[in-house]
Amino acid sequence: MGASLPHHAPVPERSSSGVRAAVGAPDELSDAQALDHAVAELVRRTRFPVAFGGLVLDGAIHVTSIHGARTHSLDGLVVEQARGLGGRALIEKRPRLAIDYRSARSITHDYDRAVLGEGIATLFAVPILVSGRARGVIYCGSWAEAPVGDVVARPAFAVADELSSELRIRDEVQRRLALARAMPGVSPALPAAAQEGLRETYAELRSISALVSDPAIRARLDRLEQRVAALSSDAVEPLAELDVRLSPREVDVLACAALGSTNAEIAATLDLKEGTVKSYLQSAMAKLDASTRHAAVVMARRAGILP
Structure with missing residues (x-):
């Protein structure tokens, strides 16, 4: 040299x-x-x-x-x-x-x-x-x-991977936004496939955010999560007014449960113990006054907590 x-x-x-x-x-x-x-x-x-x-x-x-x-x-x-x-x-x-x-x-x-x-x-x-x-x-x-x-x-x-993840998520959000804007005005409801993809994107965002320690990156991911969740707000009935505040981990677990994941699958996705996942689910169900995880997911969607 x-x-x-x-x-x-x-x-x-x-x-x-x-x-x-x-x-x-x-x-x-x-x-x-x-x-x-x-x-x-x-x-x-x-x-x-x-x-x-x-x-x-x-x-x-x-x-x-x-x-x-x-x-x-x-x-x-x-x-x-x-x-x-x-x-x-x-x-x-x-x-x-x-x-x-x-x-x-x-x-x-x-x-x-x-x-x-x-x-x-x-x-x-x-x-x-x-x-x-x-x-x-x-x-x-x-x-x-x-x-x-x-x-x-x-x-x-590590910095490159974090930026790559954020750009990938932003691309997906923009794709979903474009899809929503392109919907015919006759019916504002998203097609089932698009709605499911939206929920998968949201759950992935939550799982990525759970593993990020940098507060600035977490804040940016939180904004993206809000935008993803907002995409379905015009496609459903008016939001229910619930005096409920779920913890971030309870939302993470519910977002995965909304995709049909088992407790074991949720535990693997969020790097938690299966018993911890069960505890978060039970707590969320109690707060939402729901007797099953499915009912909890439905209530969370009606309240605008989940897409």
Whole structure:
């Protein structure tokens, strides 16, 4: 490997504000905001000083989020497929690493002006795969040559997986919304197959959220859950007014029960003991004044707790 780049004179660290232009209403979290959160997490979790990333638009990676940069060299960067480190990661659908970016021979150097202009010596690129399709790439880098072992790779993969899950869920929500809007005005009720798919999506959202410890990600997942649940609100009779407050775990268990899952299957999905699942079900049934799990699900739907 060649020599690392000289250390730049210290200047204030900066975060890209370009993501603001890509968002709509404050209550509607965009894909760009999800990406920006992931890039910020890269800096926090990997301890690499600079991170950036972009989603794919018209076949190219458009970098919209930058955290920790000391210059403006990366601003507006657009990476074509198969070009540079990120372009290789995109088409190969696997992480790519350049410990000494300047002398790396396995990549093209179309973007040296941006990368070397920031003073980056080591660069690690991880593709964001959603349902087998590369949707973007996130990068983390250092201003001196640095090894990328488990300390960096594992948290970077975790961030990529979290972003992938969120984008996949957002895609499904948008698909359901589009389906609902396309329904003929004669009958607002969703077809049975669409309604069942909606409930499966909601249950999966709940199971994913239950395994996430990051409060910011949990909050975003909660908003998506609310949107999924709201899709069926116009397709049913007016909501029943019930003075009932179920715990998050009771809702998780009921959402799985609504799909016909057994206690054992619910326990496996939510990583709980079967006896714990039974306890949550009994508690939810008592609160909803229901004698069976089926009746509890029906009451929860009438109250707008479940889709």
